[in-house]
Structure formats: C-alpha cells, structure tokens
Amino acid sequence: MTRSVTDHESSASPGPQPGVTQLTVSAEDRRVAWLATAAVGLSLIDAAIPSPLPGVKPGLANIVTLVVLMRYGWGTAVWVSVLRVLAGSLLLGHFLAPGFFLSLTGTTLSLLTLGLAMHLPRRWFGPVTLSVFAAFAHIGGQLLLARAWLIPHDGVFLLTPLFAAAALVFGTINGMIAAKLLAESSEDPPCPKPSASP
C-alpha cells in the first residue's frame, strides 16, 4: 500500500533528497489507517463484552469490514481486516497466541467468502447476506483450525450448532447495522473524515 518514491515530487512534503528513499502517504493509506483504527476500537469493545462461551463474540469489527467492502472494494477491506487482526492482537496481548491464529484463519476465510459473495446482485442481496456468509465462514474456519491444531478430537464439532446459531444471529445484526450505516452515508454528502490530516 505504501509506495517508496525516489524521484517523485509530493505536494505536501519538501522534495526528497537524491538517493534517499522516502515513503509518501497517499489518501488511500490514510483512509485504510482510519478505518482500521475504527475496526480495532470495535474489536477491543468486542473483547470486553463477557461471553458465555469462548469464541462466541458479536464481531462488531466486521461492521467496518462490510462498510469498507461496499464502499471501497475488496482490496481495501482486506487491508483493513488484516491490520485490525494484527493491531487488535497486539493490543489484547495475544499476538501469535492460538487466539491470534484462530482470528486470522476466520478472517481469511470470511474475506475470501466476501470476495465471492460481493458479486451477487446488489438489488437482491444486501449487506445482511454478506454479513451472514462472512460470519459462517469465520466460524467454519475457526472450527477447522481448532480441530486440526488445538483440539485434535471430533468433540470440538459438538459446539458447531451453538457457534452456527451465534454466527447467524450476530451476522444478521451486524449486517443490519452495516446496511443502516451505508444507507445513512449515501444520503449525506461524502463523509469528510479521512480528508482531515492530523
């Protein structure tokens, strides 16, 4: 995402010295950073919500992923999600712990699913569809990884109905929130947030 520029004059900063590799930050980078920050914030809230069963979480950060997917496309959604998983795990202290890999697998699978599901006709299938698909893919990926690596016993799949039910409920709710946000932001003039430079 970040390009290295050697002989390209950027408008904001003074020109790079010859031979010095300088990183310029594009508007796209800023936008990804802002959106990833929002997603990380939501995943922190997610982690703070007590859950009756480890693994059952609302997955609020997926709202951001959905909105990004619908507005900026799949590539940006991948960036925002991957940054969210990395930064979120660093903040929560489970970077490279089992929870991180579960999260990464779930996110990867749901991004791939989203990549396919986003080509469904928009007139018929809205963010709720995408959200439900992503939620099922997420939990499916996590269950498979857990079975293959963490708990090598078919007993893990006993939890499938509970996880699937949670995925359906939270997937639907998150999708509706994303749909609401998208509907509201399309009424207003384009959101000015990313343009303000810090």
Added chain:
Amino acid sequence: MKPWLALLQPGDWLVVLGGALLVGLSIPMFWQGGLADRAIIRQEGKVFAEVDLRTKRQLEVSGPLGVTLIAVEPGRARVVSDPGPRQYCVRQGWLMRPGEIAICAPNRVSLQIAGRTRVYDSISY
C-alpha cells in the same frame, strides 16, 4: 423495528432463513443421540453397573487380570487404570458422547456412554 427491517432485501431474507435451516439441521447432525447421561460398565459382557453421569464417583471392577478403575464425572467417564498390557482403554481418555466406548479387552471390562436414544456404531443392510 420497521426501518430496520426495511434494510433487508428479498435475498437477505432467503439467506437468513437458509442460515436458520442450516443451524436447525446442524443440531441433529452434531448432537446425535442427545446428551450423554449414563455410563454402562460391563464385565465379561454382563452389565456390571449403570451409573448416572451427574454424580462424581469411582468404581473398581475386578476382572481376570486385576482391578480396572473407572472414574465418572458429570457428563463424562474414563478408565483411570487397567492391568492390561497395552493400555488402549486408558489412553482413550474421557468419553463424553453417547455411543463412545472404551474396551479393556484383556481384563474383559468395557465402559460405554449412553444417551437417551440408541446410537448405532454401524449399520448393515
């Protein structure tokens, strides 16, 4: 609630209903035989004891080689020790699903988990 429901497109309803169907189908698929509620311990093929899986207790079953120790806990049971040479039944660990069975063949002791409904371990036609 009304404005929220307006956010769902026709296809969304289909997907949500399909998801609900999938969840409904997954329950009999993964919870076949209901929850484990009894442990049946057999010695020489005869039922030695039928223990409710709600209490915590230990049983000693004596066979031709010696004593097989069985532990029962809420929702699960296992063979703790067995005089058999290969220890297969001990290494199986906790049994918690209906139909699961640990057989200590040398000592002729078996421990089986049972649920409300009978589960077949194989079906032939």
